[in-house]
Amino acid sequence: xxxxxxxxxxVTLSEEAFLTINCTYTATGYPSLFWYxxxxxxxxxxxxxxxxxxxxGSNKGFEATYRKETTSFHLEKGSVQVxxxxxxxxxxxxxxxxxxxYFGTGTxxxxxx
Amino acid sequence: KAGVTxxxxxxxxxxGQQVTLSCSPIxxxxxxxxxxxxxxxxxxxLFEYFSETQRNKGNFPGRFSGRQFSNSRSEMNVSTLExxxxxxxxxxxxxxxxxxxxxxxxxxxxxxxL
Numbered sequence: 001x002x003x004x005x006x007x008x009x010x011v012t013l014s015e016e017a018f019l020t021i022n023c024t025y026t027a028t029g030y031p032s033l034f035w036y037x038x039x040x041x042x043x044x045x046x047x048x049x050x051x052x053x054x055x056x057g058s059n060k061g062f063e064a065t066y067r068k069e070t071t072s073f074h075l076e077k078g079s080v081q082v083x084x085x086x087x088x089x090x091x092x093x094x095x096x097x098x099x100x101x102y103f104g105t106g107t108x109x110x111x112x113x
Numbered sequence: 114k115a116g117v118t119x120x121x122x123x124x125x126x127x128x129g130q131q132v133t134l135s136c137s138p139i140x141x142x143x144x145x146x147x148x149x150x151x152x153x154x155x156x157x158x159l160f161e162y163f164s165e166t167q168r169n170k171g172n173f174p175g176r177f178s179g180r181q182f183s184n185s186r187s188e189m190n191v192s193t194l195e196x197x198x199x200x201x202x203x204x205x206x207x208x209x210x211x212x213x214x215x216x217x218x219x220x221x222x223x224x225x226x227l
Binding site: 031032034036042043044045046049051089093094095099100101102103104105106 | 117144146148155156158161163169171203205207209213214215216217218219220221
């Protein structure tokens, strides 16, 4: 079945460090891929998405490229800020007849000044 | 445009009781999905509704049920509450012009079962 495997956390980085959070997926068909972010006490917010192979999603300095050959969608940011501290979720949606999402387990990121 | 709203935001119940949670999707969105989020199990899909019909269902017992109204608002009901039902319940909506669309999440309802 469809699934997402996400890098275990927690991750602690110093401000301005480079961030990578790994995400790989298993899906039938051609899924859309998403990164969501959850701040404490809040729901999930869409960070970026990609709908087909080789697409690059980007937002707020974060980027992720849809790699079909490696079934991956790794999240990267060149210089993290304290305000980026949150939990990050990788997700996929593969069905053409519904909108069921499969989420990774989430990666907690803490950025220290 | 207003986002997804969920009521109530916080709820405390005791074992054996039942609870109803409400979700109002973004205006124009026709698909509503529900998720349970716990520290141990992460985000787990409960069910999806589209045009008042349940279209997808996750692996939860029959105590968990839902429905969608003609205005796309959705309710989720949990009967005979158990301690393990304590969780953040998230609702998400999407346009559903086609499959695999972005889901937009509400802030969640935090349920505590004592």
